[in-house]
Amino acid sequence: MKRLVLLFGIGLLLVALVKEGLRKRASQVPVTTSGQVEMCLSCHQERPEKVHSREVIGCSPCHGGDPLRIDKHLAHRGLIKNPADLRVVDYTCGAPSCHPEMPERVKKSLMATNRGIINTLRRYWGEIPENPRFREEDDVAVLLNEKSVSSLALDYFRKLCGSCHLWFEKGKFPDFLGEKGGGCVACHLVPGPKEAKHPRLTRKIPIQNCVRCHNRSGRIGLTYQGLYEDEGYGTPYIEGDFGEPFLVDGRFVREIPADVHFKAGLVCIDCHLAEETMGDGKAYTHFEESVEIECVTCHGGDGTTRKGRKVSGVKKQGNQLVFITKIDAKVLPLKAPDALKCRHKVHRRLSCQACHASRVPQCFGCHVRRDPRQTQLDKISGQETPGAWEEFRSYQRLEEPTLGLKGDKIVILVPG
Amino acid sequence: MKFQPRSWVSWGLAASFLLTILTGLVISYPFREEMPLLSTVGIEGVIPFGALFRYLHYYAAQFTFLFLFWHTTEALWARSYQRRHFFHWFLLTSTYPLTILALFTGYIVRGDETGLSAGRIAENLILTLPFFGKILNRLFFAVSEEGIHRAYITHIFLSFVLFFLLGIWHFRLRKIKLEDLSLWATGALALSLLWPPPLEAPHFQTSLKGPWFFLGIQELLRYLPPFGAGIIFPLIPIILLVFFPRAPKRAGWGLLLWHLFYFALLGRGLLR
Amino acid sequence: MSILSREGELKKKFQRLTWSFMDPHSTSKARTCKDCHTSAKTLGLGYGILSYQGDGRWLFRSAEKEKSSLLEIDFPLSALTNLRGQRYVYLSRKDLRPFNPEEIKRILRVGLCLDCHSDFSDPVMRNWNPQKICPVFKE
Numbered sequence: 001m002k003r004l005v006l007l008f009g010i011g012l013l014l015v016a017l018v019k020e021g022l023r024k025r026a027s028q029v030p031v032t033t034s035g036q037v038e039m040c041l042s043c044h045q046e047r048p049e050k051v052h053s054r055e056v057i058g059c060s061p062c063h064g065g066d067p068l069r070i071d072k073h074l075a076h077r078g079l080i081k082n083p084a085d086l087r088v089v090d091y092t093c094g095a096p097s098c099h100p101e102m103p104e105r106v107k108k109s110l111m112a113t114n115r116g117i118i119n120t121l122r123r124y125w126g127e128i129p130e131n132p133r134f135r136e137e138d139d140v141a142v143l144l145n146e147k148s149v150s151s152l153a154l155d156y157f158r159k160l161c162g163s164c165h166l167w168f169e170k171g172k173f174p175d176f177l178g179e180k181g182g183g184c185v186a187c188h189l190v191p192g193p194k195e196a197k198h199p200r201l202t203r204k205i206p207i208q209n210c211v212r213c214h215n216r217s218g219r220i221g222l223t224y225q226g227l228y229e230d231e232g233y234g235t236p237y238i239e240g241d242f243g244e245p246f247l248v249d250g251r252f253v254r255e256i257p258a259d260v261h262f263k264a265g266l267v268c269i270d271c272h273l274a275e276e277t278m279g280d281g282k283a284y285t286h287f288e289e290s291v292e293i294e295c296v297t298c299h300g301g302d303g304t305t306r307k308g309r310k311v312s313g314v315k316k317q318g319n320q321l322v323f324i325t326k327i328d329a330k331v332l333p334l335k336a337p338d339a340l341k342c343r344h345k346v347h348r349r350l351s352c353q354a355c356h357a358s359r360v361p362q363c364f365g366c367h368v369r370r371d372p373r374q375t376q377l378d379k380i381s382g383q384e385t386p387g388a389w390e391e392f393r394s395y396q397r398l399e400e401p402t403l404g405l406k407g408d409k410i411v412i413l414v415p416g
Numbered sequence: 417m418k419f420q421p422r423s424w425v426s427w428g429l430a431a432s433f434l435l436t437i438l439t440g441l442v443i444s445y446p447f448r449e450e451m452p453l454l455s456t457v458g459i460e461g462v463i464p465f466g467a468l469f470r471y472l473h474y475y476a477a478q479f480t481f482l483f484l485f486w487h488t489t490e491a492l493w494a495r496s497y498q499r500r501h502f503f504h505w506f507l508l509t510s511t512y513p514l515t516i517l518a519l520f521t522g523y524i525v526r527g528d529e530t531g532l533s534a535g536r537i538a539e540n541l542i543l544t545l546p547f548f549g550k551i552l553n554r555l556f557f558a559v560s561e562e563g564i565h566r567a568y569i570t571h572i573f574l575s576f577v578l579f580f581l582l583g584i585w586h587f588r589l590r591k592i593k594l595e596d597l598s599l600w601a602t603g604a605l606a607l608s609l610l611w612p613p614p615l616e617a618p619h620f621q622t623s624l625k626g627p628w629f630f631l632g633i634q635e636l637l638r639y640l641p642p643f644g645a646g647i648i649f650p651l652i653p654i655i656l657l658v659f660f661p662r663a664p665k666r667a668g669w670g671l672l673l674w675h676l677f678y679f680a681l682l683g684r685g686l687l688r
Numbered sequence: 689m690s691i692l693s694r695e696g697e698l699k700k701k702f703q704r705l706t707w708s709f710m711d712p713h714s715t716s717k718a719r720t721c722k723d724c725h726t727s728a729k730t731l732g733l734g735y736g737i738l739s740y741q742g743d744g745r746w747l748f749r750s751a752e753k754e755k756s757s758l759l760e761i762d763f764p765l766s767a768l769t770n771l772r773g774q775r776y777v778y779l780s781r782k783d784l785r786p787f788n789p790e791e792i793k794r795i796l797r798v799g800l801c802l803d804c805h806s807d808f809s810d811p812v813m814r815n816w817n818p819q820k821i822c823p824v825f826k827e
Binding site: 120124125126131132152218220221223224257259260261286340341344346353354355356357358359360361364365367368369370371372373394395399400401402403404405406407411412413414415416 | 689690691692693694696702704705706707708709710711712713714715716717718719723724727729730731732759765766768777778779780781782783784785786787807808814816
């Protein structure tokens with residue numbers, strides 16, 4: 001017995017020796033500029049952008065894992081691929097020394113809750129009373145956690161709308177869906193140089209990031225860039241094949257005149273404030289409660305929104321107000337509305353858009369059908385569940401807008 | 417025949433204590449007390465065989481603690497206090513909390529999150545003790561002023577003093593068998609290969625936890641003021657142990673109940 | 689909306705046409721006066737032809753069929769309302785509404801003047817007075 005134990009001990013010792021011989025050791029203990037031990041850096045060569053540079057922050061404050069270990073299986077325990085996912089963001093991006101105020105704000109914002117979409121959809125389908133009020137439960141986070149909450153409208157939402165919110169897990173779904181969502185990085189991530197092996201985080205959100213989602217329903221992300229989702233296909237234009245571009249999801253788009261702001265070099269975040277996109281800490285039902293920028297904020301105004309916040313692009317140069325774009329820092333003159341045409345008392349009820357938006361895509365006769373014999377991916381739960389929804393329409397037009405009234409303002413009305 | 421403390425337990429205790437001291441000697445060379453965490457990580461990730469010795473040191477120390485607990489229980493069961501002078505009994509039983517202190521300071525010395533929180537909690541607890549608190553803190557911890565310096569001194573001196581004094585007075589150092597040493601080294605080695613001992617990184621902390629055996633006291637701190645949970649409560653078993661010969665039955669029950677309660681707290685603390 | 693049964697037949701359906709408001713993000717030079725003031729589509733009547741009947745009366749002939757048995761609606765799909773003020777569709781918010789007949793007629797009347805008084809460069813437009821009666825065009 002004793003001999004057996006001794007033999008076992010010698011065997012173990014051999015195993016330990018071989019293991020030690022094969023073990024990849026670091027040449028020194030890497031330390032970040034703040035003095036944190038970061039063993040990850042002894043293997044990993046990834047270089048994020050300057051603000052989150054490897055020398056200053058290291059890997060583990062964002063990606064978790066165990067920064068004190070060198071053995072891969074120990075070091076990679078609890079590793080987080082996407083630290084910006086809203087499920088973990090309280091500990092990562094939202095850590096006390098980083099961006100602590102953001103997770104709560106963002107989780108309350110409409111891009112995370114989708115409250116407007118859920119509320120409107122359920123109202124249209126007669127599942128909740130017509131009289132709109134604030135409903136806490138109309139929230140993607142609720143649908144995520146309570147799988148029992150279900151209805152026809154919610155089934156539709158889960159399958160056809162469920163990929164356009166900030167809780168959407170980046171990289172979990174196939175094809176173009178894999179590019180969507182991801183919490184903070186749904187907007188803030190851009191590809192890095194190849195040798196960096198790490199994408200870059202940015203505050204200069206390119207329009208492509210916004211349009212990954214904002215390309216359906218009102219299709220403003222497309223219209224703004226001068227694209228119109230047309231019916232049918234691109235007629236043979238180039239070498240006998242379809243010439244017009246297609247979107248990643250296979251929809252056919254045609255080029256139309258772009259928005260003048262786009263032509264001038266403005267992207268979404270030039271107008272839309274951080275408080276609109278990431279939330280201002282309040283929970284809203286509809287986008288019009290959250291949106292605070294107006295045309296007159298910059299055109300005729302001094303850059304102060306209807307909620308009293310400043311648009312950062314509006315600057316004084318000499319005694320003139322100019323607009324400086326975020327991405328290219330282009331300096332643009334700001335024109336005030338025409339004193340006669342725009343300010344004339346016969347036009348006092350007109351919104352700027354009523355005249356200045358010359359075209360809008362309109363989709364008439366939207367129809368949806370649910371076929372219980374097929375299954376479809378529930379983008380909220382990630383499961384294939386019975387019942388597949390299909391969308392049809394009577395016709396789609398790029399047309400002059402129809403006008404109507406919202407309160408005492410003349411606005412653009414579209415079907416949908 | 418009367419019950420006697422079993423010899424494999426007693427010699428297991430002596431052997432694992434010696435093993436702890438030997439492995440500790442090895443890792444004390446690359447260890448730098450002015451940068452505890454950095455050098456602990458260095459021992460593990462940079463120095464050849466460093467990880468192996470650190471792991472062996474950890475598990476040998478755990479064995480020592482568990483054997484001590486068991487050996488003490490057996491000694492009480494065997495009524496060995498009847499064969500000793502009270503003063504001798506007093507000296508002997510006082511080595512029990514001192515060994516725990518040596519173990520506890522080992523955690524502090526590590527300098528990781530577990531160690532740092534253990535140090536801070538211990539310092540704050542001992543300062544609630546009137547008059548002696550300040551002196552004892554200066555002697556053993558003072559982590560907020562001097563880092564791990566005093567805890568490190570305590571860790572090394574206490575271990576050596578305890579081991580060699582006990583080796584002279586309580587057991588015969590010469591009689592430690594190579595067989596026992598290699599047996600428990602094998603045990604420690606097996607555990608090291610299976611479960612590398614913890615080293616806690618400072619990130620994503622929602623709760624700070626000290627060493628595992630300390631979690632019962634940490635748990636009690638949720639319900640009692642620091643002086644009660646951190647001083648009075650742990651003093652109870654020490655007093656019961658020291659005065660065991662005076663009222664064996666009552667002290668025995670007291671110890672049993674205290675430990676049942678403590679294990680319940682520990683379980684709860686571990687699950688948090 | 690249609691819900692099919694397991695056999696692939698229609699099990700349940702309901703119909704509701706809703707219009708909503710939006711900013712299309714297609715900012716450009718402003719539409720011309722005539723573009724709005726003479727357009728049935730802009731005013732919410734849908735695609736079709738408007739003709740003035742005299743005496744402040746208008747006739748609208750829809751380009752689409754008034755009734756669609758396919759869609760099971762009894763109004764043109766592109767219309768929100770008609771000249772009698774009937775509202776065809778739901779609107780997404782409580783404070784939204786199409787123009788009422790009186791507003792439509794008011795807007796269209798300006799359109800009648802635009803042939804001669806093309807825009808705000810004309811003093812008649814600049815000093816627009818709804819009570820003023822045109823000495824040339826017999827309303």
